[in-house]
Amino acid sequence: MPHSESPGDTVPPPEDSETLPDAPPLDPNPENQEPAAADAEVSKEKLAEMLFDDDDDEDEEYPASSVPEIKNDPTTTSTAPPPPNVDTDTMLAFYQRLFPFRYLFQWLNHGIVPSPDFGNREFALTLQNDAYLRYQSYATADLFRKDILRMNPARFEIGPVYNTNPRDRKTLRGGQMKPISKELVFDIDLTDYDDIRSCCEKANICEKCWAFVTMAIKVVETALREDFGFQHILWVYSGRRGAHAWVCDPRARSLPDDRRRAIAGYLDLIRGGTQSGKRVNLKRPLHPHMARSLEILKPYFADTTLGDQDTFAGVDQTQRLLNLLPDKTLNEALRRKWDSSPDRPSTSKWADIDALAKTGKSSTLNPATLRDAKQDIVLEYTYPRLDSEVSKKMIHLLKSPFVIHPGTGRVCVPIDSKRAEQFDPFSVPTVTQLLSEIDAWDAEHPNTGADTADMEGSAPNDSDIRGNRKLQDYEKTSLKPYVDYFRSFIANLLKEERTVKRERPEETVPVKTEGMEF
Structure with missing residues (x-):
């Protein structure tokens, strides 16, 4: 089924999933069987029950780097035309050389050992021919990476974690497959400000109206932290005209739909x-x-x-x-x-x-x-104008961080909310720019090249770079500070995850972790 992009870059689940094309299985393994419809049944509890203190943990999965400052280019102008649509070869090169599969896995898996948090997570792929594939899932980061390279999607969305593998849905009776967790998400889109912005309209943006996104980030972030006690809030540039918030705290991920609606209603004002x-x-x-x-x-x-x-x-x-x-x-x-x-x-x-x-x-x-x-x-x-429907239901899909916006060619990079006012959407690198930066770096350093990193390896540091370790391709580009920020965010999130798992042990999938590139 062709998929059209909504203003907020979110995709509601189709009413009849049986009409959706399924991805061909990668192999006969159970985790790679074909997909099907989900039931979004949730329990009803009071909003106040979700508010409790989080314990802290001094351990770290790997050292968290300091959050780098993303510097704006003062010569960047808002009137520059967007780059043309990205061709398939460029997209494949981006996935092969730059997409941070390893860190995306750790973020969604909440650890380095594969678990149901990742294995039962739904991914939805929009292919280059606009075919839209729902209910894709992957047992390991390496299987995920291999399938993305094989399918070479224009983009992909992230959905909830189910109580079973979403690829097995056709083998289950109706209602057996249920979403059990997902980040609490928020969507800000500048088209919702068209009645009050005089500079641009529709998909067009400039530095003047981007200030509305900055305002929204500050207000929403403050409320989520001070009123609800959430700590792990990842803001991501949508690639063109907005931003998405992913609230990743364990408490937030487990919220049933009624509490999500309550929080969305708490933040809703413009009616x-x-x-x-x-x-x-x-x-x-x-x-x-x-x-x-x-x-x-x-x-x-x-x-x-x-x-x-x-x-x-x-x-x-x-x-x-x-x-x-x-x-x-x-x-x-x-x-x-x-x-x-x-x-x-x-x-x-x-x-x-x-x-x-x-x-x-x-x-x-x-x-x-x-x-x-x-x-x-x-x-x-x-005041922020949120697409509240995105926040109300666990089954809503939202575009993944670090994918390429097909219309602008820009990477959907994280936004450091502490420096929200310094974020410039027009300085965000495009995929063609990044590939050119790799070529330029390699030309200046002919005796060095990219290296691979296994899933358990720590992130690079300055001593590694000055030593014998070869740089990964993203480190040669202007994408590096955004990946470093994402890595630091994950380190802080996993620190809390270990505390939660010690208090409430969870089952893990005994899957061999395969070595893979960044």
């Missing part, structure tokens, strides 16, 4: 129509999450909404602003002032609201009501 109707109408006093978010977003409202976007410069947005203010007399005074100065910038219009209010010409104006209305306006124009 209703997109034109003149009021979409934010909060009760006072403000909920602590909203009060905190307001403080985070106020500077962005001044810099982005009023400054870069100059949102209220046009007639339509000026009228919308007036509709959101609570006093008719004040509104009429503002309308007259702005009609007499049609080129008045948004910063001045926003200042006019308080200036005219202080004149006392309106006998009906309540200062507290005006203050509340202005706070609601700030939130309406800056």
Whole structure:
């Protein structure tokens, strides 16, 4: 079945899985049998039960490198045309030489020894001819890598972990195969901001409107950490116009759908129509999450909404602003002032609201009501606009980190949330750029080359590079700081995993770990 990309780069499970083409089996082993439909039945529990303290562990799977700073190229411009669609040979070279299979395995497996966390995980592949293959699964990282190289997909999505191998679904009776865990995910897409961004629309983005993604990362990350106690939150650039969050804590992965809906509802604010109707109408006093978010977003409202976007410069947005203010007399005074100065910038219009209010010409104006209305306006124009459907169900699929966006050629790299404001989507490397960087490095260092690393090996460090170890290809490119950040994130996650597994031992699959390339 052809697969069309949704705005948020997520793929809901098809209603009739029997109509989907299955991937041919790699071999007669049970783990490589054909796939089928899943049942998403979950239990109902209270949201509060998920909140408990996590224990710490001083051990590490391997040394965690310091998170590198991703430096922006000041010469990069937002008007540069996107690269053409990536050809199949380029994609194959990327998978062979650059894709971090080893680290993706450790991230999803939650350890270095193959377990059901990886073996029963669903992958969905979009092939170069747009065929869409659901319910693919792999017992080891090496089998996963071999199948990706064989199929050479344009991209692939990650789904839940099931209670059985998803490839065996056709051998099971209906309802027997159930999802049991998956990261809690969130999706931010700039198309959801089209009614408030003046610079771009649809799939187009620029540095000015990317600020909305930065705002969303800061607000959502803060809420997830401070209100729910989650610690392991991986943000990933979608490759074109948005970002995805993967909450990887063991508590988050085991959440049933009702708790996922509760968290999505907790973070949801922007509702209703997109034109003149009021979409934010909060009760006072403000909920602590909203009060905190307001403080985070106020500077962005001044810099982005009023400054870069100059949102209220046009007639339509000026009228919308007036509709959101609570006093008719004040509104009429503002309308007259702005009609007499049609080129008045948004910063001045926003200042006019308080200036005219202080004149006392309106006998009906309540200062507290005006203050509340202005706070609601700030939130309406800056608060995160999440595709909440992505977060509500465990069975939703989400694009994997480090795949290539087929439209832009850019790698879906992790975003360091601590440096979210420094992240520049236009400096993210493209696949053709990365392959050129390898060729350039090899030309300058003719006596060295790439090396392989087994699954148990530690990550490279400076002493290795200065010694006899040959660099892996990704280390020769601008992809290296993003892979290093991902590796550091995994190290911190696995540290907690060992604590959880000591408290609650889990069954592992006795599968031989095969040596494989990065």
